[in-house]
Amino acid sequence: MPSSTAMKQLSQLATYIATSVTEIGYAVDFTKPYADIRSVYMQKSLTPLSQSVQSSEKHKGISYEKGSSEFLKYMECFVKMVKSECSFSRKILGNATQRTAALRSTIGPPLAEFVAAGRQLVAIAKRLPYSESIFVFDILEKYERDCQASLDAIGQEYDLEMKELTELMQSVITTALKSFYDFMEDIKGKREANSIVNISVDGTVNEMTSNTLNYLKRLILWRDMVEPLLICIGDGGWNQPVMSQSISFDKISFGGSSSLGAALLQKFLVDALDQLCISLQTKSRGYKKPTLATVFLLNNYNYILRQIRSPPLNAIFDENTEVKFGKLVKKQLDAYQESWKPCVENLMDVTYVRGGTIKNALSGADRQMVKDKFKNFNMEFDEIWRTQTAYAIPDPELRNQVIRDVKNVIVPMYGRFLDKYQSTEFTKNPSKYIKYDKEKLERMINHLFEPSA
Template identity: 40%
Template sequence: MAITTEGIRENKTFLDEEVAELSGLETNLNKTNTVSTKMVDILNSFDTRLASLETSVLPIHKSTQSLTRLAGNMDQTVAALEAILSYFDLAAQEEAIVVRPLTEHDLHSYLQSIGRIREYLRTMSLVKLKAGERVVQQLKRSLNVAAGQLNELFRKLLTQNSPPLDLKVVTSSDRKDIPPFPANTAQAFITISKSLAEIDLDPNATPTGYLKSYCEIRANTMIKSLAPLYQSSNVELKGVYEKDTSPFIPYTTSLLKLCRNEADLADTLLDPKLLSLAFMGSIMPPIEQWVETGRIITRRIRKTYTSEVGVLFDVIEALESNMNTFESVFGLARRQKENDALELLKTFKATAMRTFIDFLADVRNQNNPKYQAMPLDGTVHQMTSDTLNYMKRLMNYQPMVESILNLIGDGNWNSPEAGASQNRRPQAAGRSGRSSAMQHYFADVLEALVQNIDVKSKFYKKGQSLAQLFLLNNYFYISKSVRTTPGLLETLNGPDTAHLAPNSLTSAVYERPLKQSVDLYQDNWKTCVEHLMDVTYLQDGGVQHVLNSNQRQMVKDKFKNFNHDFDELWKTQKQYSIPDVDLRTMVLKDVHQVLIPMYDKFLTKYASSNGSGTTMEFTKNVQKYVRYDVSMVKDMVSQFFTNS
């Protein structure tokens, strides 16, 4: 019980302490609330006062910020104005630099000055000040002066490093023989061209000053380097052209070589966007000169094709073999649609076609002024020699001749106005596999030649002997030329020449007429031979050795008539000519075989002085009638037709 009361008393005491503590806490809480209320009131008062302060200070703050910005702007403006005002002085300073004479050694500092001027100009162009316009104009003038100075230096350096090349270098097959630009000079060109491109304020503009200089100088260098070939190509041919000797051929290959070199040079020295312009500008003047030379050659050959026809074929071959190179050259110059070389090739081929047509027309033209003159000695006519020589020259270019004739159309050379699509003959190929156009063309030429020669032989008015001799000389010349010119006989008769029929083309055209002309010429000696024909006089069943008066007179007349006719033949025909020894031997062979033996026999019978006692005396004055002995007649006959 005691324990319980004690426990209760302790609990009560504990509770009292807790209650007292709670009362203290409550008292403190009340005090805190009072303080908090006062603090809130104070803070509310501060907020009100701060709001009032903000209302009072904010306009002042804003004004202060505006004044600060205004001060900063004024400082920047002053600095900008000071910088702009400095450009007025700097423009004058840079102008003094760029107007001084420029040398290669001053290039670096000069380009630095140009860079500063460009920078000043960009800055001043943005300034909208009236006074700044004067500076802008001054800076632009300085840039123009600088561009002019750079152009002049570019031109000067390029001129110094663009001497004409030696002819050996131009015509050599290796482009490495062309001396390159020195490395430092090449770098100077690159720097100058780049600077000139940057000077122009319009980035889309094409700089024309130094580009024009470049084109003019390099084109002039090419023209001067090619001048010897250009001049020799324009010289008229003296004599007969020899295959592969036309100076226009090395002119063509050398031109291409220099063009390729110009492409490399422009690629090295100039901006890529200017490459095609510079390349075209530098190569077109020499190419135009080359083209004009080719046209001059074609015009000249139209007049002298019989001697210069080989030039046409050599040049055509050279152009065709180099056409790919020409196409690449014109491609670099962006002239794919204007291939001057291709046009020139067409001109040469058209000229070649025209020469075939004109030549056949000339041979057929019996009133051709060029061939009106007739040889007084009956020798080969100029038309015959020209015709066969022309055919010989064509044989050196058989594939090319076939190609050109096929362009005309087989047979269209007889009527060119019909066009290549209307051929007179089908283009059949012979056993050799080649077209027969060349065979047909040569056949037409020979037929026309023989017909013209026959007509011309009738112009001889003095007698048939000269006309016959004229035909002999010309027919034999044709025959010999055809048989001695390699490939000509095969071309005329086809590949089976060894098995020709008797009525082959060559036989029909001139060989049978040749034999007939020889026979006709022998008739000129017929009267002389007839005077030497004799009879054996018989008397009382034996040979008569003494002539009566009538018989003696007959012998006298025979000698007299022989002397007269022989003298006439000698008088007229000693002026005639058979230049070919083989033909002269053939013509005089029958005369020697018939006339000399008959004269020897006749002379022995009537005027022998050998003392044999067999001579039949016909006169006391033998020397009056016997003018020639046998050896004299033989020698005189041998001297016929040697008036060459």
């Protein structure tokens, strides 16, 4: 920016030229050279920011952090330069008509370059999966919060129209709305060739589950943008493809929160989790072993429950959602306990009471029955242990709960059965049938679902 003395001289010169028609006999239009010089200055100043956008943004992907977009810096500097240029022109160009004409020519080229960079970024976002194009919400928020009011004021004060910029932001809005639909389609599994292919061999939390919850948490970062967009498409509109011509852009208001927006955000998130549950149930059918399918659902439902109980999602979901997933977790815990039923059945003692008295002497049939029970228990326990040590429960608290539930049933029952018969003469070779003591049994159960297994 020139010094105050230079500014005064330039202003005097401009005034003289503008009013010298009677003195020199013709009018001198100096707005073109003014615009050419100032426009080149603006472009040179902004070009490095434009170039940095193309080299960084498309590589952000799911690791994108709020506020890190190079385009945000570009947008901020562009608006500041436009404001500065308008202020400069007011000091130099006293004639309002000439000033408006000069500003249109001055701002035009840098505006075109800014819009071109934005359009290229939007094109990249449209090609990316919804989880990697989240930066469009950041662009929208920056524009709505920090830029639009200033640009609207400039437009009114200096009679400037920035139609290209308005169209750019409409394409950003369209892309953001499209991501809602793409997100729901992804959860429904409609973008997967085979929904049961992408399941782990150990039943751990599925990638779809973690991706879904991570995306929902990231959306909350731009809640003030998301809620008005959901109002725009209405309840359930996220299940329909978005067409730009059907969007009432002028009716979208990003000015603060509303009860309707909050309700639609909650409905959107609940719908997403409902669809996720359906997809998880479908995926669980890809496991040939029912117990592994149960562990898979247990891990995923528990992961969802943990996430909706924690910030920021706990501020969105109500108690009903938490209760629902609590019941789903409990159902899978109960179903898992059923996998130990063969062991439990072999520890049921039918020789304890006969005719109301404890039976001390065992008949041949009783001795064979005890042998079979020990033998069958060992076989069932070994098979369950061998199989389930390959399963995973990554949540330490859940793993401890599952193991504790198993031990609370198996260890006492086995202990009573062992104490009852190890001192009897059910066999001449006890070591053939009594494979475990209570301590070893408990230690082995403790090794179920180990992360290193």
